Amino acid sequence: MEKEAKTDLQSQPEENLVKKTCRELGITQKELAEMMGVSRQSVSYWATNKIEPPKILAKLLTLLIIEREYKQIRESFKLIDNLN
Numbered sequence: 878m879e880k881e882a883k884t885d886l887q888s889q890p891e892e893n894l895v896k897k898t899c900r901e902l903g904i905t906q907k908e909l910a911e912m913m914g915v916s917r918q919s920v921s922y923w924a925t926n927k928i929e930p931p932k933i934l935a936k937l938l939t940l941l942i943i944e945r946e947y948k949q950i951r952e953s954f955k956l957i958d959n960l961n
Contacts, residue, residue: 894923894930894934895920895923895930895934896924898938898941898942901942901945902941902942906921906924907920909941
């Protein structure tokens, strides 16, 4: 049996969650640290894999992205209401 060739996405290493979140939210690591109430140095260490982040970090970062999406949806509904 032949092994399936990996796709480009499968062969690329997974992007660091801290860096991905900052990019998606359009914020700096310093701003992320302020939002989370942690030091900028902690966020920097997590982003560079110098220390392992707390297990809950992935959930917190996911919630930040969901919150931003919710705000965008809410703003869209406000615009629609203003048109009516």
